[in-house]
Amino acid sequence: MVKERVTVIDIARAAGVSKSTVSLVLQASPLVNEVTRAKVNAVIRELGYVYNRGAANLRQSNAKSKIIGVVVNDLTNSFFAELAVGIDMVVQSAGYVQFLANTGESLDRQREVIASMREHGISGLILSPARGTEASDLKPLVAAGIPVVNVVRQVVGAKVSSLISDNHAGAHAAVTHLAGLGHRRIAFLGGFADTAVFHERFQGYRDALIHAGLDAGEDLVIGSAPSRAGGVAAVERALALPVQPTAALCFNDAVAFGACDGLRAKRLEPGVDFAVVGFDDVIEAKTAVPALTTVSVDPQGMGWRTAQLLLKQINAGKADAEAIVGSVRLVIRQSCGSSADKRERLALI
Structure with missing residues (x-):
């Protein structure tokens, strides 16, 4: 109740x-x-x-809020920009306005922007939670009857809806593909180890290595910020290992782009001297040089589905929690060195 x-x-x-x-x-x-x-x-x-500023401003005209709050943890990552575009396409067509905010992984900032959105009378909230977000952080929203959909990251114990990608299956398919190309030392680069997304992708990576009978040593798992700079730092550490890996699954495309930068700095060519696979399939992945092999989660499509789920709850007048895991696909391009004819192709997962 x-x-x-x-x-x-x-x-x-x-x-x-x-x-x-x-x-x-x-x-x-x-x-x-x-x-x-x-x-x-x-x-x-x-x-x-909580002071509902939007309700105060609109009270005399008896109008209802048509604002959807969208809070993401890292707007510098183009994945979230594409996600926001997908959300906006749906909410705009439904007559709502998107109120977008970036937390930069700060819990304090997340609390501030959510409080501000509540003051403006948001009808619902889409949240990619900052690191360390707990169920108690979302409890006031649930108690107030505000529909919430967590996207990309889940919050354990939170009684809200969520939409994430099949991280385990995607990572497993990527590593299986690299193993099939003959790689025997495959690194996992980037990401924060204290997030559920990291563990899901790491577990898929590790399970694929074990299934292929390959080394799953801890030295091959190199965490870093999930950014381009983080990818540069991670690949530098990988290349400094006594026995270097010859391929890497990167936590996301941003890390993969950074890994390619780091390889070139060492006069190594991605896709020729070292195989690189990303995760997300942002727009830049297809036009990068070399084009990035990556696990596609369809960022804009993920935004559409998240917005549709939230609007369904708003229109129903209740927020029954649903947990949705979106399918993924491995898009094979040139950065893993497997496409001699340079044509993009898909691998079944």
Whole structure:
């Protein structure tokens, strides 16, 4: 059962002041003395009240919010830009506006932007959670009856919907392909080890190595920021190993692009001297030189499906949690060195 919202009247009663005084505090009016302001703010914090600025602005016209909040953990990664485009195509056609924010993996920033979105009366939230997000961080949204869909990353124990890609199957297919090309030392480059996505992709990588009877040593797993700079750093460490790998599955395409940069800095040619496989299939993957072999999760399509799931919950007036795992496919291009005729092809997963 959804908990009733705390109202201005509740705040006024608990603080022993009038409703109009509470409203003035919420509007940061200079007409309220500091002692009263402090007392009211203390009650607001204690009761967990969230000021719905959008509702306040629209109350007189009886209008409803048509805002969808979208919060991502790394907008510098082009994957999330493509995801946001997919979301926007769906919500815009449904008459909603996307309110987009980037957390840069900061939990504090995530709390700030979600609180701000709630003030503006969002109808629902799409969230790619920052590292360390816990179920308790999403509990106030669930209690308030605000539909939430987690995308890309799940939050263990959170009673909200989620849409992720089949990370295990994608990583398994990529490593199986590299093993089939004759590679015997295959590295796993990039990513934060404290995220569920990392563990799912790593487990697919490791299971494929074991299945192929290959070395699954810890020295071949090199974590780094999931960025282009992180890819440069990770491949440098891989090439410094006593016995170098000859191929790598990268945590995402950004890391893969960085790995290619790092290889060239060592006068090694991606796809010729060292095989590189990414994960995501961002737009740049097809036009890169060499074109990037990668596990495609269809970022824009993932955005469409996430937005459709959220709108379904908004229209139904309830937020029954659903967990969806999207299919992936291995797109074989030149960076893994397997396509002599340079034509793109797909591998079945």
